[in-house]
Amino acid sequence: MQKSVEAEKILRESNTIISGDHFVYISGHHGDGWVNKDAILPDTRKISRLAFLMAESLKDLKIDIVCGPAVGGLVISQWVAYHLDLPSVFAEHQDNRGADTKEMRPPFQLKRGFDKIVRGKNVLIVDDIVNTGLSIRETADAVRKCAGQVIAASAYCTRGNVDAAGMEVPRFIYLVQIDIPSWTAEECTLCKTGVPVNTDFAHGREFVESSVAVNE
Numbered sequence: 286m287q288k289s290v291e292a293e294k295i296l297r298e299s300n301t302i303i304s305g306d307h308f309v310y311i312s313g314h315h316g317d318g319w320v321n322k323d324a325i326l327p328d329t330r331k332i333s334r335l336a337f338l339m340a341e342s343l344k345d346l347k348i349d350i351v352c353g354p355a356v357g358g359l360v361i362s363q364w365v366a367y368h369l370d371l372p373s374v375f376a377e378h379q380d381n382r383g384a385d386t387k388e389m390r391p392p393f394q395l396k397r398g399f400d401k402i403v404r405g406k407n408v409l410i411v412d413d414i415v416n417t418g419l420s421i422r423e424t425a426d427a428v429r430k431c432a433g434q435v436i437a438a439s440a441y442c443t444r445g446n447v448d449a450a451g452m453e454v455p456r457f458i459y460l461v462q463i464d465i466p467s468w469t470a471e472e473c474t475l476c477k478t479g480v481p482v483n484t485d486f487a488h489g490r491e492f493v494e495s496s497v498a499v500n501e
Contacts, residue, residue, distance in 0.1 A: 288338045292441055292460035295335060299325040302463060306483045307475040309492040311390060312417035315473040318465035319486050320414045320442055326360060335441045335460070336364030339411070342458050344369065346437055349406035352376060352428055354393055354420040358412035361441065365411045374399035376424045390491075393423040395431050403433035410438040410454065417467065418447035425454050 296302060304318040325331055339361075348371060353362025355377040366373035376393040395403060408428045412421050425435045437456040438449070444465045449457035470476065470492075482489040 288342060289460050292335055292338055295331050296320070296325065296442060296461060296463075299328065299331060301325050303486065304465070306486075307480045307489075308483050308487040309470075309489045310416045310467060311488050312419045312467075313492075314417055314467040314469055315475060315482075316416075316444075316465050316467035317475065318444075318463070319483075320444070320463060320465075321486055322357065322413045332360060333364055333368075336361055337368045338460055339365050339439055339441055339458075340368035342460070343409065343437070343439055346409065347407055348409045348436065350374060350403060350433075351409050351411055352395075352399075352403065352424060352433075353411045354424040357414070358420065358424075358440075361413045362411035365409075365439070372402070374402055376427045390488075393420070393427045395427050400431040403428050403431050406433050407436045408433045410435060412438070412440045413442070415440045415443040415447065415452075415457075415459065416465075418452040421454065422452045425452065 301321045301324045303321055306317060308316050308319045348369065351362050351366035351371055351373045353359050353375050355375045359375045362375065363373045376395050379391040379394050410421050410424050415421060421438045428435050435454055437458060438452055438454040439458045442461045442463060443459045445462045446467055449455065482493055484490040484493055
């Protein structure tokens with residue numbers, strides 16, 4: 286409990302929690318809140334402290350290597366690996382330039398030789414903020430495709446919209462839960478009432494740009 290209290294204090298003091306606006310998440314769902322991880326990223330001491338608190342909650346797991354989704358989970362995953370004294374790799378989006386797809390972002394994959402590093406290893410997936418769990422789910426899938434064994438996922442903050450089963454991981458361990466409901470674009474009351482999408486945070490800019498392209 287003490288770890289959770291300290292972690293939430295760090296996040297609130299860093300002005301990372303935003304509410305009362307119209308955001309689009311990487312899954313395509315919409316909501317009225319966002320945890321702005323960019324506000325805390327420049328402060329390496331606070332990031333290190335969050336990672337230390339996470340590592341303390343994870344140290345009893347039999348982990349061989351830590352893997353985070355780029356770019357959001359890359360920083361915290363490496364700090365967690367540092368505090369666990371473990372190696373760290375990251376998954377990144379496939380290059381789908383020229384592909385006919387409606388996805389805002391292509392799926393994750395392991396490149397740079399990381400596919401060989403995770404093969405046969407017990408892998409911990411680490412992200413920063415879990416909105417819908419898509420990044421963790423796709424990163425876990427990428428690890429499994431390279432014959433790695435995903436043993437758990439972790440984040441310093443979750444919005445409470447998804448559990449371990451929803452992310453297709455055995456366990457999900459987090460420090461802070463900030464409840465922010467979300468809806469599909471079709472069900473979004475903010476869209477229906479004409480509230481503009483925030484294009485400064487989350488994935489609103491991609492949503493707006495893709496909507497314009499479809500309507501042209």
